Amino acid sequence: MNILIAIIEDESIYAQQLTEILEHWAKQLNCTISLDYFKNANSFLQTNFNSYDVAFLDIQLDETMDGLSLAQFMRKDNYQGSIIFLTSYKEYVFQGYDVQALHYLLKPVKEEDIKKCMNMVYQLTKENNYIIQNNAQTIKIPYHQILYFSCANHYMEIYTSEATYSQKAKLTDIISHLPYHFAQCHRSILVNLNHVDKIVKNEIFLSNGTKLPISNTHLEDVRKTFLDTIL
Structure with a gap:
């Protein structure tokens, strides 16, 4: 580091x-x-x-x-x-x-x-x-810059307010190590609730205009955690 x-x-x-x-x-x-x-x-x-x-x-x-x-x-x-x-x-x-x-x-x-x-x-x-370690490269990303994580085919995409990063990882590898304001909203997505403007039905609207889906499985937990972050 x-x-x-x-x-x-x-x-x-x-x-x-x-x-x-x-x-x-x-x-x-x-x-x-x-x-x-x-x-x-x-x-x-x-x-x-x-x-x-x-x-x-x-x-x-x-x-x-x-x-x-x-x-x-x-x-x-x-x-x-x-x-x-x-x-x-x-x-x-x-x-x-x-x-x-x-x-x-x-x-x-x-x-x-x-x-x-x-x-x-x-x-x-x-x-x-959040620390990414790929081969000889180490990248440090402030948590407050991260909008959301998206996982597919054993690779994790980290979307920030400035860039997008990729690492070989599964969602289950990182979820327990993240701050409380990150919540799983879909089987392959973790969202930073500090960047959420609003939740409408089964959709999350982020501060940069991005829309993310919420599965029914995670809907109640996401809404509760979101309220905890703004109250």
Whole structure:
């Protein structure tokens, strides 16, 4: 699994220290990381920042937008990843709660603290993403992007808001590992109820206009689970 990491830090000495710790952690855990470094919030916001699994934010950025303001902007833009604050001042410790910060670390950061944070990020990344492993390729798909799964001839098609993926798998192989908001609506289809606009008789209407069938066998369960997700 590849974990995407962003470091937004205006002091290069701290960014380099953090980078070395993260690379050491990844080597010990035998996972891969992709790490990008930004000296200010503006350059970070010019990227597709929602793709990062974790963002390390320096609170005292040397510009108009500090780390707290940056975190608030990210959450308003539906950033789903982990936020970890870095600072030299203890008095900022309580200011990260309104943006659901994963942790608050004092500089210079300690390796053991970073490892604890990254172990949590690793677990959250697995829980928040569907992982496809085909031969030497590993693909990570955020669950919130998946519209539905469709199975035929021992192959699973994963339809997302941006692309369609394929893997060799059966519906029974994955159904028990998915979040609660995925429901089986047909013998060969699993739907993400967070993308359902409405249910009319035996049809599901998705947010992108797609219509999916509901078999009588699954109709009651789908309706109940759908109501649970919106109430």
